[in-house]
Amino acid sequence: MNWFEIDKKGLAQILARKGKEFAVFELVQNAWDEAGVTQVEVALGPDSPRYVKLVVRDNSPNGFSKLTDAYTLFAPSNKKANPEQRGRFNLGEKLVLAISREARIATTTGTVIFNDNGRRMSNQTVAGSEITAVFRMTQDETTKAANACLRLIPPQHILTSINGSPITAPSRTHSFEASLITEISNLDGELTKATRKTVVEVYNADADHAAAIYEMGIPVCEIEGKYVFNVMQKVPLTLDREEVLPQFRKQLSVAVLNEMASVVDTEDVNTGWATEAITSPDAKPEALNAYMTQKFGEKRVAYDPSDPESNHAAAAAGYTVITGGQLSGAAWANVKAAGAVLPAGQVLPTPNPFSPNGKPMPVAKMTERIRAVGEYTKEFAKVVCGINITVDFRVAMTGNFAACYGDRQLTFNVGRLGYAWFDLDWNHVAIDDLIIHELGHEYCASHLDKKYNDAISNIGAKLARAIRSGNFR
Numbered sequence: 006m007n008w009f010e011i012d013k014k015g016l017a018q019i020l021a022r023k024g025k026e027f028a029v030f031e032l033v034q035n036a037w038d039e040a041g042v043t044q045v046e047v048a049l050g051p052d053s054p055r056y057v058k059l060v061v062r063d064n065s066p067n068g069f070s071k072l073t074d075a076y077t078l079f080a081p082s083n084k085k086a087n088p089e090q091r092g093r094f095n096l097g098e099k100l101v102l103a104i105s106r107e108a109r110i111a112t113t114t115g116t117v118i119f120n121d122n123g124r125r126m127s128n129q130t131v132a133g134s135e136i137t138a139v140f141r142m143t144q145d146e147t148t149k150a151a152n153a154c155l156r157l158i159p160p161q162h163i164l165t166s167i168n169g170s171p172i173t174a175p176s177r178t179h180s181f182e183a184s185l186i187t188e189i190s191n192l193d194g195e196l197t198k199a200t201r202k203t204v205v206e207v208y209n210a211d212a213d214h215a216a217a218i219y220e221m222g223i224p225v226c227e228i229e230g231k232y233v234f235n236v237m238q239k240v241p242l243t244l245d246r247e248e249v250l251p252q253f254r255k256q257l258s259v260a261v262l263n264e265m266a267s268v269v270d271t272e273d274v275n276t277g278w279a280t281e282a283i284t285s286p287d288a289k290p291e292a293l294n295a296y297m298t299q300k301f302g303e304k305r306v307a308y309d310p311s312d313p314e315s316n317h318a319a320a321a322a323g324y325t326v327i328t329g330g331q332l333s334g335a336a337w338a339n340v341k342a343a344g345a346v347l348p349a350g351q352v353l354p355t356p357n358p359f360s361p362n363g364k365p366m367p368v369a370k371m372t373e374r375i376r377a378v379g380e381y382t383k384e385f386a387k388v389v390c391g392i393n394i395t396v397d398f399r400v401a402m403t404g405n406f407a408a409c410y411g412d413r414q415l416t417f418n419v420g421r422l423g424y425a426w427f428d429l430d431w432n433h434v435a436i437d438d439l440i441i442h443e444l445g446h447e448y449c450a451s452h453l454d455k456k457y458n459d460a461i462s463n464i465g466a467k468l469a470r471a472i473r474s475g476n477f478r
Contacts, residue, residue, distance in 0.1 A: 024146075024150070026149065028059075028100045028104060029047065029049070029059065029061070029150055030154075030223050031100050031101070032047075032059075032061040032101060033061060033154075033157060033223075034223050035091075036061060036065070037159070037160055037163055037221075037222065039067070039068070039134065040067055041067065042133070043162060043163055044163065045061070045062070045159070045163055045165045046060075046061070046062045046063075046165075047165070047166065048061075048062075048169075049150060049151050049154075050147070050168065055143075056106065056141055057141075057142045058137065058138070058139050059101070059136075059138045059139075060136070062133065062134070062135045062136075063135075064133040065133045065134060066132075066133070067113060068113030068114060068133055068134045069112040089203075089221070090239075091221050091239070101136065101138045101140075102119055102138070104138075104141075105119065106120075106140055107119060107120040107139050108120075108136070108139070109135075109136070110134070110135075110136050111129060111134070111135045111136075112130065112133070112135070113131070113133070113134075115127060115129070116128070152213075154167040154172060155172060155213040155214075156213055156215070156217075156224050157223065158219060159172055160222060175208040175209055175211045175213070175233060176208060176209045177206055177209075178209055178232075179206075179207035179265060180204060183202070183203065183205050183256075184200050184201065184202050184203075184256075185203055185205075185253060185256050185257060186198055186241050186250065186252060186256060187199055187200070187201055187238045187239045187240070188239045188242075201238065203237050203238040205234060205236055205237070205257070205264075206234075206237065207234060207261065207264075208232065208235065209233075210230075210231050210233055215227050216228050216231055216232055218236065218240065219234065219235040220235075220236055221239075225242065225248075226249060228276070228277065229277045230273060230278060230279075231273070232261075234257060234261060240253065254278075254281070255282075255284075255285055256285075257278075258278040258279065258285075259281075259282040259285040259288050259292075261278065262278075262279055263287075263292045266289070266292040266294075269295050269299055270299055271299050273299065274296050275300075279296060280336075283296050283332075283339055283340065286339065288343075293343040293345045294345045296340075297340055297346055301327055301346075304322075304323055304324045304325065305325045305326075305327060306319045306324050306346065306348065306349040307327050307346045308327060308348075309349040309350040311348075312349065312355050313451070314452075317451040317454070318349070318353045318452070319349040320453060322353060324353075326349060327346060355409075366420075368397075368398065368399060369400050369417075369420075372424060374427045375398055375419070377429055378417070378429060379398065382440055383396055388476055388477045389467045389477070390464060390467070394414060395415075396414070396415050397414060397415070398417050398419050399416055399419065400418075400419050400420040401418045401421065405421065407439060408439055408443050410444065410447070411446070413447070417439075437468070441465055441468070444460075444461075445464065447460070
């Protein structure tokens with residue numbers, strides 16, 4: 006006695022969720038898998054009010070090797086052991102039978118007929134295989150199913166047509182080998198996961214072929230972007246063929262990005278598959294660089310919390326400053342390891358009068374003019390800004406800065422300015438200009454912040470008032 010039975014109506018209800026075109030795809034893929042087939046014809050049209058007739062015919066010399074496979078669900082399948090064939094569960098014809106009012110399967114080994122009276126066998130044979138089914142469909146469903154057939158990508162050696170019109174493939178742009186997870190039968194006939202090399206064909210999506218992942222010419226699931234990725238081996242799927250495994254999707258995404266790094270564009274890097282690819286440790290440095298260039302431009306830096314001013318300096322210099330939330334943690338780890346982005350502080354470090362080891366730079370030789378500028382600067386800060394500061398003079402050998410300010414200390418870089426610059430008689434305007442610029446940081450660290458601009462404007466106004474009132478020279 007059988008342990009369980011399949012409810013035909015229940016199976017039909019499951020299929021209705023996917024659309025009846027899925028049943029057509031199952032028959033077409035079975036026909037493509039037959040040995041020696043060079044032609045597959047699909048016909049779909051009205052049979053009677055509210056019913057249509059579907060015919061799928063192929064010219065395989067051998068046809069069905071076992072006619073019982075036509076009505077035995079989940080029987081052992083020879084295709085399970087071959088990852089380059091599409092079938093797995095002897096499911097295709099059964100899905101069609103589940104929705105059919107009547108059906109007929111004819112092949113080289115006989116014919117089986119399905120109708121209200123059940124199933125009966127016949128000795129009638131035909132060359133190849135021909136499956137005919139009559140089932141309920143609206144006009145809209147029929148049109149949708151026929152149009153869906155145009156999404157198929159037939160093998161190059163098999164002429165495939167729908168209602169007499171050839172089904173053509175979109176434009177192919179790339180073809181490459183990749184190691185991807187697949188499904189293959191073990192010695193006990195159980196489907197297991199294995200990784201093997203296969204070919205991935207990349208096509209441009211078009212009006213008939215939406216961007217999607219395909220399994221050997223059969224659409225599996227749509228994706229973002231402008232490409233069709235046709236994997237030439239079994240793709241690990243759920244039983245209803247609605248989705249691929251997440252691990253497989255990530256493998257495929259990174260394989261495509263690595264292969265197409267030289268041609269990815271802005272549209273590509275804003276798609277889910279590319280965003281997922283850069284989180285993989287298998288993403289190559291050139292692929293990560295290509296992604297970052299298309300996403301953020303050639304001039305890009307990572308936000309540097311250890312050097313806040315460098316972030317503003319980078320933005321002012323036309324760099325894109327990338328903040329933490331714009332990439333995932335895994336993506337950040339990969340792009341930094343690949344050198345695809347550097348911290349702002351490494352690209353445009355904030356001027357600092359100290360050496361990398363923290364020791365002070367050499368003190369400048371004190372001349373009368375330098376000493377006079379020091380006293381002038383302290384008086385400037387007290388009269389104009391109302392603060393007491395210290396003034397230092399160093400000969401900084403690194404950095405191209407004229408002066409810097411912090412913790413109420415203004416440090417002049419004599420190494421950059423030169424000793425002759427410190428002359429209040431002929432260089433008074435330039436000295437005032439630099440002092441105002443540095444004292445602005447008493448109120449705001451960033452040159453790009455409106456508060457900084459307001460501060461230096463206010464300091465200038467107060468300086469003018471102090472001079473007019475005779476409180477400052």
